[in-house]
Amino acid sequence: MKNILKSLPKIELHRHLEGSIPIDLVLKWSQKYNLPLPMKDPRFRGDDKELRRDDIQAKTPMPFSTVLERLFYQQRCFQNLESVETLTYEVLKSIAQDNIKLLELRFSPGFMAEPQNLSFDGIMEAVLSAKEKAQKDFEIEVGYLLISSRDFGIATCQETIDLALKWKDHIVGIDLAGDETKFPDTLFEKPFQKAKAAGLNITVHTAEVTPAKNILTAHQKLGAQRIGHGVQAATDETVIKYLIENKIPLELCPTSNFITEAVSSLNAHPLKNLLKRGVKVTINSDDPTLFGTTLTHEYEICVEKLGMSLAQIKQTILNSFEASFLSRAQKKRMWEKYFQTF
Ligand SMILES: [Zn+2]
Structure with missing residues (x-):
């Protein structure tokens, strides 16, 4: 079964560029730019084999602060625009190696720009150049989603939406991410309505650890066509019915949902139900x-x-195909080649 799953042509809709940099590159970049790693922390022993092994085995819940701390070592790799391009290309390469044929990759320009105050437009050019190269080199179709992080506030959200509108023809949509417990979706209604009116596709991280009803807010007030996580939906019958009636896709991420304690154990994940x-x-x-x-x-x-x-796994892949914001041409090409015989 493992080999079948590995060789299965796949589609991924919910994946963060910043959290996808292969760990050996995080180490290489840390050395290249002389960025200290926290050697006292048992997760960073300074031996790349140990770090890699530790990462692969990181299957226990982590407090959100630890998740952010780990993300910091990846964020720090964006030292200049050349790094952004190279690392994005390497991320796309590793994704193609997992046999993913249609990919939506999301990133927060504000977060990537932060360590070295890089320009947002420069970041866009770098990631687009990496995408063009990767699509030539590998059998993959890629679309980008721009993330507005709740934690950066409303002004930055507005700025990200304006950036998304400027680069509208080069991205497939926008996303709202960040701490949903501190910054409710309703705060971002105005900029998201603007994006919706301009025809941008929208997905929103919500009801990962907050109540299921937030899915209704994301759909009705922010114009979300898909829900990032939304794992709490399983706790509320009215929300389940709402998702079914309105055909709203959920982007579920089992390991992530377990590590952030959105579910109590992997076995208890409601995905199958x-x-x-x-x-x-x-x-x-x-x-x-x-x-x-x-x-x-x-x-x-x-x-x-x-x-x-x-058969159920394949059903989720077909759901991803249907729910994907990628262009008709990108989807058609891969449909004919990989998915129509599913
Ligand atoms: Zn996410």
């Missing part, structure tokens, strides 16, 4: 380097821990 109920469920890896996973590994978890069949 929601799929059986008729919710448009998709499987994703979120921040694979942070959580020591791959999309193939997420599929393995669904089979081994949740008892999903290959």
Whole structure:
């Protein structure tokens, strides 16, 4: 089964560029730019083999502060625009190696720019150049989502939406991420309505650890067509019905949901039940380097821990195909080549 899952052509809708930099490159960049690693921390022993092994085995819940701390070592790699381009290309390469054929990759320009005060437009040019090269070198179609992080406030959200509108023809949509417990979705209604009116596709991280009803707010007030995580939906029957009636896809990420304690254990993840109920469920890896996973590994978890069949896995892939914001031309090419015989 593992080999079947590995070789299966895949689609990923919910994955962060900043949380996908392969760990050996995080180490290489730290050395290259003389950026100290916290050697006292047992997760950073200074031996890349140890770090890699530790990352892969990081299968225990982490406080959100630790998740952010780990992300910091990845964020710090964006030392200049050349680094942005090279690392994005390497991320796309590693994704293509996991047999992902259609990919939506998301990033926060504000977060990537932060360490060295890089220009937002420069970041856009660098990631687009990496995408062009990767699409030539590998069998993959890529679309970008720009993230507005709740934690950066409303002014930065507005700035990110304006950036997204400026680069509208080169991205596939926008996302709202960050701490949903401190910054409710309603704060961002105005800029997201502006984006919606301009025709941008929208997905919103919500109901990961906050109440299921926030999904209704994200859909009705922010114009979200898809929900990032939304794992709490399983706790509220009215929300499940709402998702089914409105055909709203959920971007579920089992390992991430377990590590951030959105679910109590991998076995308790509601992904399979929601799929059986008729919710448009998709499987994703979120921040694979942070959580020591791959999309193939997420599929393995669904089979081994949740008892999903290959047919059910394929159903989630078809859900991802339907829910994807990628262009018709990109989807058509891959449909004919990989997915129509599913
Ligand atoms: Zn996410």
